[in-house]
Amino acid sequence: MILAQLALLYICIRYRPRLSPENLGASTRPFSFWQWQTYTQYLEFLAAFILCQSILFLILGRSEIFIAILGFVALGLESTLPIPQLISARCMASECRP
Incomplete structure (x- = not known):
């Protein structure tokens, strides 16, 4: 299921409209969070998030x-x-x- 969601995310980013608010820099979200320009930026965030969660779980898992x-x-x-x-x-x- 996670792979399917990542595939859908890739398709959405690849075929994003050229005049979307994200592409024009008119995002209303703080720091334009979760509206990055490339698929690799999403993957980098997910990798960092998974790493942080793994470290927390290893330390506090018990x-x-x-x-x-x-x-x-x-x-x-x-x-x-x-x-x-x-x-x-x-x-x-x-x-x-x-």
């Missing part, structure tokens, strides 16, 4: 508190995934404008 916090953060993050779709559906139903 701590029940660390495992509980890790599970709580993962579950909390996953539960927020449908929020943009819910907002979009609500706006379409009520014709709200941002």
Whole structure:
């Protein structure tokens, strides 16, 4: 599944519209986070993230508190995934404008 997501990310970056806000430098995200120009920049971030997580797990892996916090953060993050779709559906139903 992770390989499929990386393949989709590659396709999205390769065929990104030339006039997208990311390409024009008009990103509203702090430090243009997660809107890098090349696929290798995404892979570098993912490699660094995996390395940091691995080091933390090797150091704190036997701590029940660390495992509980890790599970709580993962579950909390996953539960927020449908929020943009819910907002979009609500706006379409009520014709709200941002």
